[in-house]
Amino acid sequence: MTSTANLTRDETAARAAGIQLQTVDVEIDLRGARAADATTFPTSSTLVFGASVEATWIDFLGASVDEVIVNGAPQPVEWDGARVRVRGLAAHNVVTVRGTGRYSTSGEGLHRFSDPVDDAVYLYTQYEPADSRRVYPVFEQPDLKARWRFVVIAPDGWQVLSNGAEAAREPVEGGVRVAFAETLPLSSYITAVAAGPYHRVEGVWHGPAGPVPLGVLCRASLAPHLVDSGDADEILGITQRGLDFFSDAFGLVYPWGKYDQIFVPEYNLGAMENPGLVTFTERYVFRGAATVAQHEGRANTILHEMAHMWFGDLATMRWWDDLWLKESFADFSGAHAAVVAGGFPDAWVTFASRRKGWAYVQDQLPTTHPIVADIPDLEAAKLNFDGITYAKGASVLKQLVAFVGEDAFFRGARRYFADHAYGNTTLDDLLTALETESGRDLRAWSEAWLQTTGMSQISVEREGHGALTVVQTDPRPHRLAVGLYAFEGDRLMQRGSVDVDIAAERTPVPALSGESSVDLVLPNDGDRTYAKVRLDARSTDAAARGLSMIDDALARAVIWAALWDATRDGELPVARYLEIVAQHAPREGNAALLADALAHAQFAIGHYAAAAERDRLAADWLETAWTALWAAPAGSDAQLAWARAVGAAASRSDWRAAELTAILSGEAEAPSGLALDPELRWDWLAALSATGHVDLAAADAELARDGSSQGRTAYRAVLAARPDAAVRADAWHAAWDDESLTNDHLDATIAGVRAGGRRDLVEEFDADYFARIRPAWSARSIEIARRLVIGLFPASDTLDPVDAWLDANADAPGALRRLVIEQRDGLARDLRVRAAQPSL
Known part of the structure; x- marks a missing residue:
């Protein structure tokens, strides 16, 4: 048998048609995990299922399969490294597969980490989209749900956790055997295990069905940063308010029993929504100063994962082409709940700047795809956790909420969960629920937004005599506001706003009294729709003069984004963009908008500045950041943001190397209030x-x-x-x-x-890169291979090598070609925008 690790949609659909999975009992033995040379662990699964087929396969990616028992009878092991063949199935089956799993160091499967501070060993699992098969034998597809019973054997003194509550604990030789309560029906990718000497902070949520135990956990060496800072209390408070909000909004009280949240090392994601045991990157345990935007980001992620307890865990997509059914909704819900329950009223400002910015970049790549995507196999699924599935989907959901009304939207959500709890769903199931509660036909909306690619670019032409025309490329239906701003002294003040429904390429706006005195016309004021905004020349001049003097942070977010998009497209010179950032970023009061502007300035220098100007611009930008750092209020978010900007800028210019060295060595004072x-x-x-x-x-x-x-x-x-x-x-x-x-x-x-x-230090390896990427894709896990393919892509001054590779590797795996095509597109943009820069 040949290896068949890359499962396809068609074959898993065929398997699901012949299998009715009921329960899975898992036992893993982690007693040997503390040994310095530990690489493997014993594991077994017993799957109980009905079948209408004589044979099928069970997925397992491990070190060995040692025993297969079908309905009490041992079978010869048929295993190709990915699939265990089982034969002689009956109408009712009990199948046990015993083997040996491998600990992971890539964040896929059961990750093993040894803390250098105290040599303590920590374990945790990460499975999305299909890595539970690295830890125990399973049917690895979302539409084969089961009730799971976990037993974990671990060293004494460890925290041992899974999705369910601990049900029993007994001593065994060399450790302890912990059994967990049976779960409600779950897909394999959201089962979870964690074990190690984690520090735990307890809490409780007093829900309408009774108290729910809460836990916040991290490594022991990080505990002071979690506890002494008050962050654990902040996290518990957000969790309690979030559970209140979502249980009410979705019409079903949180159903998964306990709610543990664990911050883990070397994590590949921001977080993962395993019910009862949510995992987070420990980057959310701040070891030093953190801005309001960082706290907001953590709260948003907590609430995003909590929304998944309903969208994704309770009602789960049938296959990964409907991945958006959970991720888009969680992204929208995280921002919405951060505003109404999380204590962060500016969450939609951050969403407009950061999440939609991610979507706009992704949607302009040649590999863009509909929100409802075509996902033929698992490799494609792995790469579709992207800005389209998350942020574009959330953006159009925000429009949908406005279209059907917030009350109708949440009534539709309640109906959806009532109809499909613990089951698997498709797009049609959701649209039916929303249509029933709103009375609106959503099929045209779905076709326009969920099943198309790309985005409109919206601008406004001034026609004279107070008339305006809204112009859009790639026409589609939008409801948006056009904001009108004029200077009063040095401040740009809103003079009015016009609501416009557009669908055609050009839409006249009725004549507006006093339009000729408007200095800035802002399409999509309030960030209601999903579209790239382009300012006219007069509005760009007004923004350059008065951007930071606009009171409304959401309006500033739209303007900042428009200026950055114009820079990325080569229409706004890099030098002018940097001048605007230098003038207005020191006065930007929103921490997220400030951080994004600083990151974009640094990116523009490295990618879009003409080669002849790059060193000068880098030195000038370092001076801007250095001056702003010393001028920022002591201990402020702005001071911290500028200190980080200094670090980024100093990697390209050594103009302040002596001062930075002196501050780090203690020979010179840091800016007052700055925590080093x-x-x-x-x-x-x-x-x-x-x-x-x-x-x-x-x-x-x-x-x-x-x-x-x-x-x-x-x-x-x-x-x-x-x-x-x-x-x-x-x-x-x-x-x-x-x-x-x-x-x-x-x-x-x-x-x-x-x-x-x-580049001068690494350009000699360009050819080596293209020789290595395909073998690496075959030999390494997709997570590691993806980092190599993206991270080491040559930033050369020609497209010829990458084009040659693509021509010679037409038969390469589709997921690998997608990554290379995306990197090529980024390089092509870099070269195109550099060439468009004016000579100075």
Whole structure:
């Protein structure tokens, strides 16, 4: 048998037609996990199911399959490394598969992490979209749900967790055997296990059906940052308010029993919605100063995952082409709940700037896809966790809520859950529920927004005599507001707003009294629709003069986004964009908008500035950031944002290397109120390393200050960033060849290779990149291969090598070609926009 790890939609649909899964009993033995050389663990599953077929397969990606028992009779092991064949099935079946699983260091399956601070070992699982088969034998597809019973054998003294509440615990040789309560019906990808000496903070939610235990957990060495900062209390408060809100909004009280939230190391995602055991990246445990935007982002993620307890966990898509049924709704619900229940009233401002910005970039790639996508197999599913599925979907849902009304939308959601609880659904099921409660026909809306690709670009032409015309490319229906702003002194004040329904390419707006005195005309004021906004020349001039003086943060978000899109398209010169950021970012009061503007400025220099101007612009931008850092209020979010911007800018210019070195060494004072926490110190040190101002002794000294896992990862990046050809070559080869690198260590190594944009140090490896990517795709896990393909793509000055690879590899896996095509498109944009820059 040949390996068949990449499951397809058609074959899993055929399997589901012949299988009726009932229960799965899993037992895994983790007693050996603490051994320094631990790589494997015993695992077994007993699956109880009805069948109308004589044979099928069970999925397992592990070290070995040792025994297969079908209805009490052992069978010869038929296993190709991915599928276990089982034969002789009856109408009712009990199948046990015993084997050996492998611990992961890539964040896929059962990840094993050893904390360098105290040598404690921590384990956790991450399965989406199809990695539970790396931990136990399963039917790995979302439409074969089961009731699960977990038994985990672990060392004494460990926290041991799964989806259900702990039901029994008994001592066994070398550890403890923990059994968990049977779950309600779940898909395999949202089952979960975690084990280790995690620190736990307890809480409770007093819901309408009785108290629900809450837990917030992290590594013991991080506990002071979680507890002493008050963050654990903040997280519990958001959780309690969120459970109140969603239980009411969706008409069904949280059904999964306990609600544990665990922050785990070396995590590939932001979070994962395993019912009863939600996993989060421990980047949300702040080791130092954090802005309001960072706290808001954490709250949004908490609420996003909580929405999944209904959208995704309770009612689950049948296959991954309806992935949006959970992710778009969770993205929308996270922002909505952050405003109404989370305590962050500006969450829609952040959404407009950050999440929609992600969607706009994704939707302009040649690989864009409808929100309801065609997903033929698991490799395609893995890559579809993108800006279309999440943020574009959430954006059009926001429009839908406005279209049908908020009350009708949530009534429709309640009907949807009542009809499909613990089942699997498709788009039609949701539309039917919403149509029933709203009385509106949503099929045309679905065709226009869910089943199309691309987006409109909306602008306004001034026709004279007070008349305006709204112009859109790629016409589709929009309901939006056109805001009219004029200067009163130095402030841009809104003079009025016009609601417009548009569907055609050109839509006249009735004459407006006093329009000729309007300085800025803002399409999509209030960010109601999903479209790229282009300002006319007069409005751009007005924004350049008065952007930061506009009171409405949402209006500023739309303007900031419009200016950035014009820069990305080569219509607004990079130098002018940087001037606008330099003038208005120091006065931007919204922390998320400020952080995004600073990141875009840095990106513009590295990608879009003409080569002849890049060094000068980089030095000027560093001076802008340095000046703003010292001028920012002590201890403010702005001060922290500018300190981080200084670090990013200093990786391309060493103009302030002496001052940064002196501050880090304690020979000079930092700006008053600025906390030189470990993250900021490492950021600055990495920048200094990229420009040749850090040696091994300085890096070692910093590691002695911060020997945490985060410090060791940063140390790796600092060493790899040194601007020496031999150093970069070593890092390059380590990224491809050292399979002992964890996912985080690989990221750090790649960051070092790319540090400072020093193409001269790595361009000799361009051909090596194209020789390696296809073998890497075949040999490495998709998560690791994806990082290599994206992270080490050559930022050359020609498209010829990538075009040659694409021509020669037409038969490469579709998911790999998609990544390469996307990287090619980014490079093509870089080259196109650089060529459009005016000569200075």
